[in-house]
Amino acid sequence: xxxxxxxxxxxxxxxxxIRCGADGYFGYPITPQSEIMETLMAxxxxxxxxxTVLQAESExxxxxxxxxxxxxxxxxxxxSSSPGVxxxxxxxxxxxxxxxxxxxVNVMRGGPGLGTIQPSQSDYFQSTxxxxxxxxxxxxxxxxxxxxxxxxxxxxxxxxxxYRIPSMIxxxxxxxxxxxxxxxxxxxxxxxxxxIIKQCPWAATGKPANRKNNIISSLELDPSKMEKKxxxxxxxxxxxxxxxxxxxxxxxEDADYLxxxxxxxxxxxxxxxxxLREEGIKVGMLRPITLWPFPSKVISKYAEKVKSMLTVExxxxxxxxxxxxxxxxxxxxxxxxxxxxxxxxxxEIVDALKKQM
Amino acid sequence: xxxxxIIAGFGGQGVLSMGKILAYAGLMHDKEVSWMPAYGxxxxxxxxxxxxxxxxxxISSPVLNKFDTAIILNQQSMDKFESTVKPGxxxxxxxHGITHAPTRTDISMYTVRAMDAAAExxxxxxxxxxxxxxxxxxxxxxxxxxxxKGLKKSLPERHHHLIPMNEKALQKGMDIVEKVK
Numbered sequence: 001x002x003x004x005x006x007x008x009x010x011x012x013x014x015x016x017x018i019r020c021g022a023d024g025y026f027g028y029p030i031t032p033q034s035e036i037m038e039t040l041m042a043x044x045x046x047x048x049x050x051x052t053v054l055q056a057e058s059e060x061x062x063x064x065x066x067x068x069x070x071x072x073x074x075x076x077x078x079x080s081s082s083p084g085v086x087x088x089x090x091x092x093x094x095x096x097x098x099x100x101x102x103x104x105v106n107v108m109r110g111g112p113g114l115g116t117i118q119p120s121q122s123d124y125f126q127s128t129x130x131x132x133x134x135x136x137x138x139x140x141x142x143x144x145x146x147x148x149x150x151x152x153x154x155x156x157x158x159x160x161x162x163y164r165i166p167s168m169i170x171x172x173x174x175x176x177x178x179x180x181x182x183x184x185x186x187x188x189x190x191x192x193x194x195x196i197i198k199q200c201p202w203a204a205t206g207k208p209a210n211r212k213n214n215i216i217s218s219l220e221l222d223p224s225k226m227e228k229k230x231x232x233x234x235x236x237x238x239x240x241x242x243x244x245x246x247x248x249x250x251x252x253e254d255a256d257y258l259x260x261x262x263x264x265x266x267x268x269x270x271x272x273x274x275x276l277r278e279e280g281i282k283v284g285m286l287r288p289i290t291l292w293p294f295p296s297k298v299i300s301k302y303a304e305k306v307k308s309m310l311t312v313e314x315x316x317x318x319x320x321x322x323x324x325x326x327x328x329x330x331x332x333x334x335x336x337x338x339x340x341x342x343x344x345x346x347x348e349i350v351d352a353l354k355k356q357m
Numbered sequence: 358x359x360x361x362x363i364i365a366g367f368g369g370q371g372v373l374s375m376g377k378i379l380a381y382a383g384l385m386h387d388k389e390v391s392w393m394p395a396y397g398x399x400x401x402x403x404x405x406x407x408x409x410x411x412x413x414x415x416i417s418s419p420v421l422n423k424f425d426t427a428i429i430l431n432q433q434s435m436d437k438f439e440s441t442v443k444p445g446x447x448x449x450x451x452x453h454g455i456t457h458a459p460t461r462t463d464i465s466m467y468t469v470r471a472m473d474a475a476a477e478x479x480x481x482x483x484x485x486x487x488x489x490x491x492x493x494x495x496x497x498x499x500x501x502x503x504x505x506k507g508l509k510k511s512l513p514e515r516h517h518h519l520i521p522m523n524e525k526a527l528q529k530g531m532d533i534v535e536k537v538k
């Protein structure tokens with residue numbers, strides 16, 4: 001039988017990373033995600049799987065250690081919270097420019113600036129629209145439970161290496177700090193050097209006599225070559241958009257009103273749907289699991305059926321822009337959000353929905 | 358079955374670990390559980406609180422504004438959470454440190470003199486287990502056996518010799534809890 005553990009979201013990420021055969025973690029502590037590195041350090045995976053765990057001198061150093069590890073085809077990751085992830089943005093852009101796979105975890109807290117240490121979802125724009133410079137995308141996964149924190153580590157690594165696009169787990173302080181039941185993924189061995197050479201022919205794994213140098217760089221001074229690289233990358237993005245959209249539906253089928261929420265806001269909104277349904281109001285909830293690629297198609301389909309939509313976010317209204325693009329003016333889309341680390345309670349969402357009826 | 362509990366007091370009183378043990382006990386009974394702390398500087402001496410949900414069904418929101426049971430261990434928390442108990446719900450508090458007794462008439466109230474009991478046991482660390490014992494007596498959402506199993510699961514092995522002391526404290530809480538109204 002599978003063993004059920006009671007874990008914090010942050011602990012689940014750390015244990016899942018070891019189990020899915022990660023080669024390296026590089027990070028710098030910041031609330032509310034410090035348990036990720038603490039758990040990794042306590043587990044000492046370097047004595048078991050051989051995974052490296054290193055506290056870097058800063059977030060900037062962490063992301064470039066990830067760049068270095070990823071250049072050699074290793075499965076590497078970092079984690080931080082909002083202000084720390086902002087510091088990493090140059091490196092994130094470089095990783096995308098060099099088409100390197102990796103996993104970045106952002107356990108969001110309220111901002112801007114140092115902000116607060118309480119939960120927030122105000123890094124939606126940064127995660128899905130860039131944040132660093134250049135035309136790039138991250139595959140952004142939004143877990144809404146401790147189980148998904150564990151499951152999305154392997155998923156993030158897998159998608160990232162399949163498309164050579166960095167993956168991000170975009171979580172928040174609530175999911176990071178809460179404890180729930182979780183079944184950890186089974187142990188998977190780390191990749192051998194031979195497997196890496198076979199699966200990552202682009203990686204800097206040591207040059208044999210029969211091939212040219214593999215050069216890992218985001219720099220290309222010839223504009224025609226640079227455009228070609230960009231076009232190729234955009235083509236990959238279109239494939240991801242066509243094949244990797246993930247979402248969850250809750251009581252949507254007969255819904256007159258649709259709540260759209262991700263992560264911890266989706267958990268609270270689900271409770272609001274339960275309350276509203278008890279009162280006979282037909283409300284459903286659609287929860288984007290991939291924030292990029294965004295589930296635009298299904299939202300556009302619901303725009304033909306429902307009277308209006310409400311996005312619930314722990315921010316001033318960020319995902320609502322993608323919802324509005326998908327809805328394309330067909331029905332009203334409203335927003336309910338709290339900021340600064342305040343987490344709304346289900347009743348607030350119930351009231352917000354009733355207001356738009 | 359669904360039991361939604363808020364436990365609130367000072368950081369250092371063992372509020373979060375009491376919630377953790379309760380959640381583990383729920384796990385031992387094969388229930389769905391969630392443990393949502395107010396984290397941060399509270400842990401270092403301010404007020405601390407944790408929401409624990411134990412349920413037969415999947416839990417949607419880990420964040421709540423109304424509770425079946427409130428366990429209150431200081432005045433600040435009484436001011437904040439007395440009003441959040443659902444009508445017909447339960448409020449358990451230690452009168453030690455409560456300057457204004459709660460006034461609600463539509464809920465059941467219990468006191469547990471856990472601070473005194475812990476002093477009597479000459480073990481201040483037993484405080485939160487005395488409180489938890491009171492809760493188990495008043496609302497057996499989980500049983501003593503489940504809590505002991507939960508303790509074994511949540512405590513590292515090197516601390517397992519403390520389990521009999523904890524059991525004693527739990528028993529003490531069950532014995533001394535008093536109904537106020």
